[in-house]
Amino acid sequence: MVEEANRMDKSINSSQETEVRKGPWTMEEDLILINYIANHGEGVWNNLARSAGLNRTGKSCRLRWLNYLRPDVRRGNITPEEQLLIMDLHARWGNRWSKIAKQLPGRTDNEIKNYWRTRIQKKVKQGESFDYQQAMVTDETSTSNSTSQTNSVEDVGLQPSYAQTQVTNPDALPPHFSSTESSDNFWSVEDFWSMQQFNGD
DNA sequence: AAGATGAACAACCGCCATGTG
DNA sequence: TCACATGGCGGTTGTTCATCT
Structure with a gap:
């Protein structure tokens, strides 16, 4: 090759x-x-x-x-499970985005990095006593209630199994792009x- | 309706590690 | 051993779109 x-x-x-x-x-x-x-x-x-x-x-x-x-x-629709995993892994490893991404099949380090900076870091800055669980809950609420550009219809149907599912078949991918x-x-x-x-x- | 503002995301940049001749 | 090329990673910036006023 x-x-x-x-x-x-x-x-x-x-x-x-x-x-x-x-x-x-x-x-x-x-x-x-x-x-x-x-x-x-x-x-x-x-x-x-x-x-x-x-x-x-x-x-x-x-x-x-x-x-x-x-x-x-896979892009968009970070599930609550994935979000929790990201938070957990970030707490453990810090900004090792590629390492974190390896634990989330189909997710890229760039996506996780962006997600962290735009969704989670914001919360960390806002609250002096940051609670991962609380952040997850509030974020889930805000994303499912608001009509964010990436979370329109699909965000309602959260897919818990994604966090554990290795996606190998392109046909199984949710619609994006x-x-x-x-x-x-x-x-x-x-x-x-x-x-x-x-x-x- | 139009402009201002902020959120989300794609893409680039710079640095570092590793491989190869 | 050294120099160079390449790949990988994290940080940052630019653009687009949605929402607010």
Whole structure:
């Protein structure tokens, strides 16, 4: 795989060294990356970025893949169990987000980090005597009552089993990455992965 | 209805660890 | 042993969207 990437890299014209793109990923870029990884696998991200014809850094490709495009990634709808687990693990390990993420199948360190900063840290700052259990309860209440942009309908149907469930089948994933995307990304990764399955790819 | 404000999230940056020649 | 490339991680910033006034 790595060898293949290297081989392909050598075949790439060096004139492709155009300026590196930054900012939000487009649907086309996502498709290219997904297709490339589906065919060649992950690894050697800098080579991958070049070989796939993406004017992105390897880092950027890696981040996009790990945090967003991977078939087993779940986003949104942090369950109460997951929230409790995050709080517990953070109390134990501190800001070791990747380590914490490993205990939450389908969750990324970036997502957990964001979740902590926006939802939980806020509470820690507010209350001088912070109580994890209380924070969980109040957060659950606020998210299910308010119409937050990420917790609309699905948040009502909390899914306790997720915290223990290793998600390996893309079809089993809850819907995400669709309605709340920017116009460029108005599509679903699950759609793509189900297409891949359908095509036997 | 329009502007202000805050929340949520995607993505980038910089640093460090590790692998390789 | 050293230098360089790459990957991984945590921190931070920028953008978008929803809510409030």
